[in-house]
Amino acid sequence: EVQLVESGGDLVQPGGSLRLSCAASGFSLGTYWMSWVRQAPGKGLEWVANIKHDGSDMYYVDSVRGRFTTSRDNSKNSLYLQMNSLRADDTAVYYCARVGPSVFGAFDYWGQGTLVTVSS
Amino acid sequence: DFQMTQSPSSLSASVGDRVTITCRASQRISNYLNWYQQKSGKAPKLLISGASSLQSGVPSRFSGSGSGTYFTLTITSLQPEDFATYYCQQSYGSVRSFGQGTRVEIK
Numbered sequence: 001e002v003q004l005v006e007s008g009g010d011l012v013q014p015g016g017s018l019r020l021s022c023a024a025s026g027f028s029l030g031t032y033w034m035s036w037v038r039q040a041p042g043k044g045l046e047w048v049a050n051i052k053h054d055g056s057d058m059y060y061v062d063s064v065r066g067r068f069t070t071s072r073d074n075s076k077n078s079l080y081l082q083m084n085s086l087r088a089d090d091t092a093v094y095y096c097a098r099v100g101p102s103v104f105g106a107f108d109y110w111g112q113g114t115l116v117t118v119s120s
Numbered sequence: 121d122f123q124m125t126q127s128p129s130s131l132s133a134s135v136g137d138r139v140t141i142t143c144r145a146s147q148r149i150s151n152y153l154n155w156y157q158q159k160s161g162k163a164p165k166l167l168i169s170g171a172s173s174l175q176s177g178v179p180s181r182f183s184g185s186g187s188g189t190y191f192t193l194t195i196t197s198l199q200p201e202d203f204a205t206y207y208c209q210q211s212y213g214s215v216r217s218f219g220q221g222t223r224v225e226i227k
Binding site for chain 1 (some may be wrong): 146151152154156158164167170173175176178190205207209211214215216217218219220
């Protein structure tokens, strides 16, 4: 059974840093692109970042580029999101999602999410 | 970047109704369009990929169509468990994006 479990969400002050983790099981992480998607309280879904299966390519939404970095350790079945220079508008539930095997690249499995709150 | 616009933002419908949600892309995206359902407090669930391919286990009352810049998600005979928020998402570009969502409420 495919499972994705995020962790690391916390309350952090503006300007601070946080590292999220996503533990993958039930599939071979190293053969899939992975993504991060966030959802601010009461708002819609926002795609944050993608990372290629071998970690050689990453893409980011404009609002986090230069502040967030996604990485992966396939040997540890883990995905990471390093978030620096956090702002109040980064407050959200952060989901990791698997990019499915079809050419259409839909997010076929999602974690339960981890809450990041940026506030003083 | 590709902007995705859904309409309506919300709708009220009754059990048994036919419901159609539209999604427009700011540029042509062929059929690289996916639909998700999200219930309150839960992670999104993939319903349809490639504009019209129903995911395994998703009821056949859900269907998707479209290509280029205009797409639709249709639910025939709405069921109580279908009341949720629905999102379209483009996967044409390296930078992905979602529509703003359509909330389907009970009338």
